[in-house]
C-alpha cells in the first residue's frame with residue numbers, strides 16, 4: 080500500500096492542474112448525441128466530484144436519494160477522483176442509453192502504465208437532458224432481489240437464497256442496534272460468491288487490489304453493504320452500516336475493533352486472529368506494540384487494527400458492558416485520543432501496551 084500512498088500523494092500535489100481526459104477511440108464521435116455524452120462526462124470530471132456536492136451533470140434522482148450519489152467515488156482513498164488522468168476506452172450506445180468505460184491511470188517514468196481502475200458509467204436522459212447514473216443502478220436489475228426485514232438482498236441468479244441466514248442477519252441487526260441505542264435502518268446488501276462479481280456489478284471492471292485467491296471480502300458505505308464469500312451473513316460490514324454514522328467522533332481502530340469483535344474479519348472470528356497473532360508476536364519479539372497504531376498488516380489474513388482493536392474493545396466490553404463501549408466510541412479521532420482512551424478505560428499507559436497486549440493475547444489464545 081505504501082507505493083499506492085506515494086502515488087496518491089503525487090497526484091494530490093498535481094491535482095490543481097485539473098483532470099486530464101483523453102479518448103482511445105470513439106466510434107461515431109462526430110454524432111451530436113455522442114458529443115453531448117462526451118462533454119457531459121468531461122464536465123463531471125472537471126466539477127470536483129470528489130466533494131460530492133450538488134452536481135448539474137449527475138441525475139437528480141440519485142442525488143436526492145444518496146448523500147454520496149456517485150458510488151465509485153469512495154472506492155479509493157482519498158477519492159477515485161484524486162487526479163489520475165482519465166482515458167475513455169469506449170462509449171457504447173443502445174437505444175437511448177450510453178455506457179462509458181474509463182481508465183484511471185498514468186504512465187510511469189519507464190513507460191509502463193499504472194492503472195488505478197477501469198470504471199463504468201451510464202448516461203441517460205433525465206427530463207430531456209443527458210445525465211450520469213451509477214452503473215449499479217442499471218446493472219442491479221439483472222440480479223435477483225429479496226427483502227427480509229430491513230435488508231434488500233441483491234444476489235446473482237446462480238445463488239440460492241438462504242432465508243435462515245437472512246433472518247439471522249436481521250437478528251444481529253436488532254441486537255447491535257439495541258446495544259448501541261439506535262434504530263435499525265433499511266439498506267441494500269449486495270452478495271456474490273466472489274467479491275469481484277460485486278465490483279463488476281458496481282461498474283468496476285478493474286481496480287487496484289483485484290485478484291488473488293478468492294476470500295471473503297466486504298465493504299460498507301453509508302447506505303450499502305457489498306460483500307463476497309459469506310452469503311447473507313456478513314456481520315462485520317453490517318455493523319459499519321448500522322452503527323458508524325451514529326458515532327462520528329471515533330478513531331478508525333475503535334470502529335474496526337468493535338466490528339471485528341462482533342463480526343470477525345475476512346470470514347474468521349476475532350479468536351482465530353488472536354491465535355495467529357500470538358504465534359507471530361512470539362516469533363517477533365522486536366515488534367513494539369507501544370506504537371501499535373503504526374502497524375498495518377501482519378500478513379494477508381490478519382491486520383493489526385482488526386485484531387488489536389478487537390482485543391481492546393473486548394477488554395472494555397468485559398469491564399463495563401455496552402455503556403462503556405458507547406463512551407469509548409466518542410473519545411476522538413486522533414491517535415493520541417485513542418491511546419488516551421485506552422488509559423482512561425483500561426488503565427494502561429502507552430508505554431505499557433507492548434507488555435500488556437502480548438500478555439493478554441497469550442491468555443486469550445489459550446482459552
Ligand SMILES: [Zn+2]
Pocket residue numbers: 315316319334335338
Ligand atoms: Zn471494517
